[in-house]
Amino acid sequence: MKAYDRSWPKQSSHFSVHRTSGLDSESKLIYSHIKEAGNEGIWTKDLKKHTNLHLNVVNRCLKVLEQKQLVKAVKHVKWPTRRFYMLYELTPSSEVTGGAWYTDQELDTDFIDTLASACYKYIYSRSFPRGDRNVIFKADYGHYPSAAEVKRFIHEKRISSVELSTTDIVCLLDLLIHDDMIEKKMPFAGFMDDEGDSDMEDGGGVEWVYKAINRNVTSTTASDGGIDALSEVPCGKCPVFKFCTADGPISPSNCEYFNKWLNF
Amino acid sequence: MVKFLEEPTLEVINQAFAWETAECVITGRVEAYSCKSAGADKKLFKQLESKYSFDIASSSFSPEDRQLNNLVSPFGPLDQAASRKTLFYLLATLNAAFPDYDFSEVRPEQFSKQISTQLVINSVNTTLFNLGNDVIVNRYRLWDVLDMIVELGDCDVYSFNPDMDDDPMGEEGSIWSLNHFFFNKKLKKIVFFSIRSQR
Numbered sequence: 448m449k450a451y452d453r454s455w456p457k458q459s460s461h462f463s464v465h466r467t468s469g470l471d472s473e474s475k476l477i478y479s480h481i482k483e484a485g486n487e488g489i490w491t492k493d494l495k496k497h498t499n500l501h502l503n504v505v506n507r508c509l510k511v512l513e514q515k516q517l518v519k520a521v522k523h524v525k526w527p528t529r530r531f532y533m534l535y536e537l538t539p540s541s542e543v544t545g546g547a548w549y550t551d552q553e554l555d556t557d558f559i560d561t562l563a564s565a566c567y568k569y570i571y572s573r574s575f576p577r578g579d580r581n582v583i584f585k586a587d588y589g590h591y592p593s594a595a596e597v598k599r600f601i602h603e604k605r606i607s608s609v610e611l612s613t614t615d616i617v618c619l620l621d622l623l624i625h626d627d628m629i630e631k632k633m634p635f636a637g638f639m640d641d642e643g644d645s646d647m648e649d650g651g652g653v654e655w656v657y658k659a660i661n662r663n664v665t666s667t668t669a670s671d672g673g674i675d676a677l678s679e680v681p682c683g684k685c686p687v688f689k690f691c692t693a694d695g696p697i698s699p700s701n702c703e704y705f706n707k708w709l710n711f
Numbered sequence: 712m713v714k715f716l717e718e719p720t721l722e723v724i725n726q727a728f729a730w731e732t733a734e735c736v737i738t739g740r741v742e743a744y745s746c747k748s749a750g751a752d753k754k755l756f757k758q759l760e761s762k763y764s765f766d767i768a769s770s771s772f773s774p775e776d777r778q779l780n781n782l783v784s785p786f787g788p789l790d791q792a793a794s795r796k797t798l799f800y801l802l803a804t805l806n807a808a809f810p811d812y813d814f815s816e817v818r819p820e821q822f823s824k825q826i827s828t829q830l831v832i833n834s835v836n837t838t839l840f841n842l843g844n845d846v847i848v849n850r851y852r853l854w855d856v857l858d859m860i861v862e863l864g865d866c867d868v869y870s871f872n873p874d875m876d877d878d879p880m881g882e883e884g885s886i887w888s889l890n891h892f893f894f895n896k897k898l899k900k901i902v903f904f905s906i907r908s909q910r
Contacts, residue, residue, distance in 0.1 A: 492811040502810055520813075528812045528873075552816075 466517060473500060474508040481518050481532050486540045488521050488533040524552050547607075547615045558607075563619050565606045566597050567628050567659065574659040583661070589635045591656035594620060620657055631655045681708050712752035713744040713803045713901065720856045727847055728906075735886055737842055739906035741853070742808060743860050746800045746899040755806070755815050759799050763789045784819035785869065798822075801869060801892055804903050817873070825868040831891060832863075835904070838889065842908075857893065861902045866893040884910040 467475050476498050481489055495505055509532060512518040521531045524545035533539065545552065548559055573592050576582045592600075598616045601607055623629045634656045681704035682688060690697045699705065721741050728739040763782075787794035798819055805814040825831050836848055847853050857863055871890040888907035895901075 490811065495811075506810075522816075527816060528814055530811055530813050 466515075470511065470515075471508075473498075473504055474511050476500070477505060477508040478512055478517060481512075482534055484533060486533060486537045486543070488523065488531040488539065488543055490526075491530040491532070494532070522552050524549055527552055547609050547611055548618075559619070559622070562601065562607060562611075563622055565601060565604070566616070566619050567623055569597060569600045570623075570629055570657050571659040575661070580659075580661045587635050591632060591634070591658045593634070593654050593656050595654070597657070623657075627660060629657050629659050632658055681705055712747050712750040713800060713807050714747055715807060716743040716745055716860075716900075718743050718860060720859070724847060724851050724853060724856065727851060730842075730844060732843055735908045735910055737844070737906065737908050740808075740903075741857070741905075742903045744804050744807060744901045744903065746803075746901060752799075752803050752806075755803060756799055758815055759795055759802070763795055785822045785824040786819060789819065797867075797869075797894065797896075800894070800901060801871070804892065804901050805871070808903055808905070821871060821873050823870050823872060825870060825891075828863050828866055828868050828893070831868045831870075835889075835891070835906075838906070857902055857904075861893050861895045861900050862898060863893060865897060866895045866902075868893055886910065 467478050470478065477494060477500070480494055480497050483489075491502075491505060491509075494500075495502060498505070500508075509518065513520070516535050518532050519535045521533055521539050521543060523529055523531050523543050525542075531543070541547075545554070548554055550558065570592055571580075573590060574580075574584075576584055594613055594616050597620065598611065598613055601611060601616065620629065620631075624631055632655065634654060681702065682691075685691065685702075685704060687697050691702070692698060693700075721743060724741055725739075728737075728741070730737055782789050784794060784798065786797040789795055789798075801822065802814045802817060805817070806812070832854060839845065839847055854863065869892045871892070873890075886908040888905065891904045893902040893904065
């Protein structure tokens with residue numbers, strides 16, 4: 448093993464020249480194309496195209512490079528059957544692995560569900576005074592959690608063994624929004640101080656906050672599940688819908704269901 | 712492993728296996744392979760054996776649904792060596808036919824076993840005729856040629872129905888594809904018949 452020599456140039460190109468110096472020219476060519484692809488990896492079809500080498504030659508070179516542990520085969524989450532290669536020492540990018548949500552090229556739905564549920568519980572706990580969902584905070588309540596705070600919670604409680612980025616957390620929160628569990632709100636103006644610790648994107652990035660939706664508010668009589676916009680309005684479940692006209696004995700203006708619904 | 716067999720009669724058919732219709736471009740291929748023992752594909756063979764033997768071992772304690780489901784396949788129960796062998800040959804054939812792809816992780820459920828060879832022949836004929844091509848069947852005598860190579864009467868026919876992501880023919884602009892394997896266990900030969908339609 449070569450002793451560490453301080454005068455040895457630290458450029459990586461010198462190191463890789465050293466490692467590939469024993470290879471034939473075709474293998475060197477293949478190696479350089481794989482190197483160029485970085486941690487995105489390169490498909491064998493593209494390797495053939497760029498090097499103009501015959502498939503048998505490409506395969507032979509790949510075998511040699513693999514044996515020398517210079518390159519490795521990787522699976523791409525988008526195209527799991529394509530043969531991809533990258534340099535042995537590189538970590539595949541999240542494009543290739545699918546990122547936090549994929550384990551072994553498969554969407555890890557259990558992981559996602561567990562995390563989403565944990566995020567929801569945390570947001571819920573900060574969405575209602577004293578944890579009572581029949582009570583709501585005033586309009587100027589400034590402590591609904593932001594994505595960054597949810598991320599901190601998840602991290603502190605070690606709910607995920609994988610490190611999650613704020614973008615990952617926002618993905619989970621979007622999931623909850625689409626499932627009608629939480630809503631995204633503009634933080635109350637008084638809450639925004641000038642600390643400037645959140646990333647400001649162009650357009651003056653807003654640090655959204657999240658609040659759990661209290662589903663009980665929308666209807667006191669409906670059973671769980673299957674509530675959509677149309678059935679939220681009393682007309683959707685009205686037993687005398689057919690008789691209701693603007694000027695008749697039964698009309699929207701004297702509707703008792705509306706009164707009840709609007710008095711939440 | 713499987714070894715590609717040079718068959719001049721198939722070459723003729725393959726030459727004719729590309730044409731255009733008003734809406735799409737049709738390309739296809741017919742190839743014959745002979746089945747050898749693991750050989751160069753030892754890695755694939757070991758991979759499959761360990762994948763499914765693991766399931767067998769754990770199912771001997773208490774058969775959870777999951778383990779049981781893993782055993783059932785279009786090739787027969789996967790705890791039988793013969794079923795695993797068939798899967799192995801089909802995957803090796805796909806790897807040989809599409810060298811830029813690696814099908815070793817393809818699940819058995821993406822294959823189906825056809826109940827009768829005659830039904831497959833009929834459906835292929837209908838497909839080809841509807842696409843405006845009767846030359847392959849009538850002039851180049853597709854089925855007679857295949858019969859000479861692989862004795863269709865003794866074949867099991869399997870079809871590959873890949874997910875979008877696994878389909879080497881599901882690339883840009885691809886509309887549909889059809890993939891059949893005519894497998895004669897006795898002769899240890901497979902004919903791979905593949906046809907696809909693209910914009």
